[in-house]
Amino acid sequence: MIRTENIFKAFGDKTVLHGISTSFYKGKTNLIIGRSGTGKTVLLKLLVGLLTPTEGKVYYGDTDFFGLNKKEKRQIRMKVGMLFQSSALFDSMTVEENIRFPLDMFTNHTAKEKNMRVDYCLERVNLSGINSKFPSETSGGMQKRVGIARAIVLDPEFLFCDEPNSGLDPKTSILIDELIRSITQENNITTVINTHDMNSVMEIGENIILLHQGHVAWRGNKDEILETENEILTDFIFASPFLQRLRAAALNK
Amino acid sequence: MLFNFFYHFGRYLKMMGTALTRPEKLNMYYRETTRQMIDIGIGSLVIVGLIAIFIGAVTAIQFSYQLDGTLVPRWYIGYIVRDSTIIELAPTITCLVLAGKVGSNIAAEIGGMRQKEHIDAMEIMGVNTANYLIMPKIIAALFVIPLLVAVGAFISVIGGYAATVFTGLLSNAEYIQGVRSFFVEKNVTMMFVKALVFAFLLTSVSAYQGYHVKGGSIELGQASTNAVVYSDILILLADYLLAVFFTQ
Numbered sequence A: 001m002i003r004t005e006n007i008f009k010a011f012g013d014k015t016v017l018h019g020i021s022t023s024f025y026k027g028k029t030n031l032i033i034g035r036s037g038t039g040k041t042v043l044l045k046l047l048v049g050l051l052t053p054t055e056g057k058v059y060y061g062d063t064d065f066f067g068l069n070k071k072e073k074r075q076i077r078m079k080v081g082m083l084f085q086s087s088a089l090f091d092s093m094t095v096e097e098n099i100r101f102p103l104d105m106f107t108n109h110t111a112k113e114k115n116m117r118v119d120y121c122l123e124r125v126n127l128s129g130i131n132s133k134f135p136s137e138t139s140g141g142m143q144k145r146v147g148i149a150r151a152i153v154l155d156p157e158f159l160f161c162d163e164p165n166s167g168l169d170p171k172t173s174i175l176i177d178e179l180i181r182s183i184t185q186e187n188n189i190t191t192v193i194n195t196h197d198m199n200s201v202m203e204i205g206e207n208i209i210l211l212h213q214g215h216v217a218w219r220g221n222k223d224e225i226l227e228t229e230n231e232i233l234t235d236f237i238f239a240s241p242f243l244q245r246l247r248a249a250a251l252n253k
Numbered sequence B: 001m002l003f004n005f006f007y008h009f010g011r012y013l014k015m016m017g018t019a020l021t022r023p024e025k026l027n028m029y030y031r032e033t034t035r036q037m038i039d040i041g042i043g044s045l046v047i048v049g050l051i052a053i054f055i056g057a058v059t060a061i062q063f064s065y066q067l068d069g070t071l072v073p074r075w076y077i078g079y080i081v082r083d084s085t086i087i088e089l090a091p092t093i094t095c096l097v098l099a100g101k102v103g104s105n106i107a108a109e110i111g112g113m114r115q116k117e118h119i120d121a122m123e124i125m126g127v128n129t130a131n132y133l134i135m136p137k138i139i140a141a142l143f144v145i146p147l148l149v150a151v152g153a154f155i156s157v158i159g160g161y162a163a164t165v166f167t168g169l170l171s172n173a174e175y176i177q178g179v180r181s182f183f184v185e186k187n188v189t190m191m192f193v194k195a196l197v198f199a200f201l202l203t204s205v206s207a208y209q210g211y212h213v214k215g216g217s218i219e220l221g222q223a224s225t226n227a228v229v230y231s232d233i234l235i236l237l238a239d240y241l242l243a244v245f246f247t248q
């Protein structure tokens, strides 16, 4: 479990996060949703320590993450897998080398074991056989999935995904949601996902927080979403007139 | 200005403190170090050789012109070429050129990785990125650049030979006699010490520029330029200090 306590984050005199206190639970798919530019990526980067909060704390279990020294932080990070919004694949390495990198760096597996693990991860994101391609030779959606494969290759205890299914077609998107959910449940890990994909929200939203202007404007799960009266949330979800009509029809029944 | 200097110097020391620790996974570092050695060493051989030939040739011709009509014997030219290249020209000019070639390359490579979030991605995995990205480059440079400098000094002497003997300024015997006279071992030590110091400066300063780059492609270009400029300044400064130290 990961817990944040009253997190503030400012860039210069622009405050992006105004006191976020929330929990991300183990074995659940925790979602951070919100409009573009509300600070989802900033919050995710704070959770893993790529940014430092202006104020506030992040706890991994009972450990105060920002109270740790560099080496102790690194120990926690070895248990972390992260997919970046930009995928951040190493562009001078092939897909296979990208996924194998954490294995090379942190395990003593034989070459054969590593290759099997790489193939297994590629298979899970439905990309078998592109091992020797370079990231620049693949599509944006494929890069996202390679990023996920790289994030899960070491069986992380904490998985962070920044917009895992932006740029994917609906079918692949569902596949990725399913993958993330099953990994979360099978390995009983803490997964935090940034998204504004409504399909994902309704499919895997077991613990959702809605960010709005730097505050948590709503929290709950996918079943509570349909019934909520929270205006910020309904504004966010039922943005299109089509969905508004659909909701009105559903409520009138 | 002074505050700025201490800010950068402090941040540089902090980065080097993290960079120069014992790596956890030796074979990954070994692989990276050998790659850098090939990059820096083989990749710079042609340019270093080319420059060395001209340094030797110009020194020889210049001195034969200046010594003409003086009481200094002509065969001294071989001696002058040998010592001026060993003591000063080979290490300094080679490293100034390498700051331009290797330094800018290091700054651009690491800076690009910073901007494309590759460094963040590695940090998240638990990699000590300063260590993994910088130490192999420094070690490779410390091995390879002194060798390049030695090769450069040797080629310079040949360059001097070509420029004087082939053109009839000196006879074969005169040049060889000069090259073999008044040899002081300490000068060779000095050459290697200079090469080591310059190699460390140019790689670490360039890595610093790349590692802390922000913004976009304009800033990346600036970082690469700064890497060369600051490396050059520091190399010349260190050259001066070493000269004072060694001649005392």
Ligand SMILES: Nc1ncnc2c1ncn2[C@@H]1O[C@H](COP(=O)(O)OP(=O)(O)OP(=O)(O)O)[C@@H](O)[C@H]1O
Binding pocket: A011, A016, A034, A035, A036, A037, A038, A039, A040, A041, A042, A043, A085, A196
């Ligand atoms: N390094 C930075 N320096 C200054 N401002 C920043 C920085 N990073 C983010 N911001 C600001 O923080 C705000 C939140 O950005 P963030 O990237 O977290 O948005 P987001 O919710 O992830 O949006 P999207 O859904 O488009 O990815 C933005 O207004 C952005 O301008």
Ligand SMILES: [Mg+2]
Binding pocket: A040, A041, A042, A085, A162, A194
């Ligand atoms: Mg974002």
